[in-house]
Amino acid sequence: MSDNTLTVTEVVNSVTVTPVNNTVTVSEVGTQGPAGTNGTNGATGATGATGATGATGAQGSSGVVTVNAPLTNAGTSSAANLSVSTGTTSAVGVLQLTDSVSSTSTTTAATPNSVKTAYDLAAAAQSRSTFTAAWDWLYSQSSTNIDTLPRLAIANSNSNTVNGSIVFVPVVPIRDFTVTNVAILCVTGGTDVSGTTVRKLGIYTLSGTTMTLQRATANDSTIGTASGTLNTRALTSTYAMTAGSIYYVAVICYNTGGTFNSPTFASNALGSSALAALLPQMAFRKASQTDLGSSVDVTTVSANAAYWMRLT
Numbered sequence: 001m002s003d004n005t006l007t008v009t010e011v012v013n014s015v016t017v018t019p020v021n022n023t024v025t026v027s028e029v030g031t032q033g034p035a036g037t038n039g040t041n042g043a044t045g046a047t048g049a050t051g052a053t054g055a056t057g058a059q060g061s062s063g064v065v066t067v068n069a070p071l072t073n074a075g076t077s078s079a080a081n082l083s084v085s086t087g088t089t090s091a092v093g094v095l096q097l098t099d100s101v102s103s104t105s106t107t108t109a110a111t112p113n114s115v116k117t118a119y120d121l122a123a124a125a126q127s128r129s130t131f132t133a134a135w136d137w138l139y140s141q142s143s144t145n146i147d148t149l150p151r152l153a154i155a156n157s158n159s160n161t162v163n164g165s166i167v168f169v170p171v172v173p174i175r176d177f178t179v180t181n182v183a184i185l186c187v188t189g190g191t192d193v194s195g196t197t198v199r200k201l202g203i204y205t206l207s208g209t210t211m212t213l214q215r216a217t218a219n220d221s222t223i224g225t226a227s228g229t230l231n232t233r234a235l236t237s238t239y240a241m242t243a244g245s246i247y248y249v250a251v252i253c254y255n256t257g258g259t260f261n262s263p264t265f266a267s268n269a270l271g272s273s274a275l276a277a278l279l280p281q282m283a284f285r286k287a288s289q290t291d292l293g294s295s296v297d298v299t300t301v302s303a304n305a306a307y308w309m310r311l312t
Helices: 112-139 271-275
Strands: 015-018 023-027 072-075 080-085 096-099 108-111 165-171 177-188 196-207 210-216 229-241 247-256 284-286 295-297 309-311
Touching: 108 309, 112 295, 177 196, 196 229, 196 309, 210 229, 229 309
Parallel strands: 096 108
Antiparallel strands: 015 023, 072 080, 165 247, 165 284, 177 229, 177 309, 196 210, 196 247, 210 295
16 A cells, blocks of 8 residues: 655745836735645645736826916927017016117117117207207297397398388298298388378298299288387288298388388398399399289399398
8 A cells, every 4th residue: 555645836926017007016826725635646726816906106297387477388298388478568578679769669678879879869959959049049030930130130221111112031940930920120100191002021932033922911001100110910821931941021112193101121231232232132122013923023123121020
């Protein structure tokens, strides 16, 4: 009779690591079955079932970059797209530099160079302003009045008018100027006796040898009748003069059918007849006129003293 034999089969425990959704799953071998009964060739126990999968790991943080103004991020969680907002007068941001001294932009910043340029312009303007004030005083031109000649230049020898002659005196405004009134200073009055009297003041432009009347006052027989009187009369409508252009201020005293009494106006003689005749003549008169004509040919004129007249 043979001996009974007991056979033990070794089962090796194992660990399986499987990456599933950022988790670790541990599979364990089931409990080894019991040994067979004490008999002939007892059977080996069955392998236990695989353990359950572990829980999914927690979700990772977002890939989006958080920024504060004036930074902005127009990107996604996988690709950032950072930029800086444009600055304004009410918000902080990036500004482009500019050398312009005339720009009205509210989203650019001045360079030191543009600031220096603006400063230089302001300093030059201040100098011109000072010069202009001196010019206004010396040459009797300002923002409110323009004189045909400086009052300091008026001589004691005032000039009598000539019946039926238009006297033209040039003037060049140093600034754009709108004329409403024309004035002339009567030194010694003269009143016509009966007949028809024409006394007017006006403004002409010259092209070639043709004077063109631009504006005039209404006829007023009282102009030049009172001694020591500034006769100021309104133009029939205002007239805009352009700085640097040449204009002529004119006056006519005319009487027909009665007795002409010549008024004397404040003026300045131009010196010798040779000086007065030099072209272009500074002051001259056109004879044999009955009114301030709308167009006057000045091919033939006579030298005349320059009358002091004022535009306001």
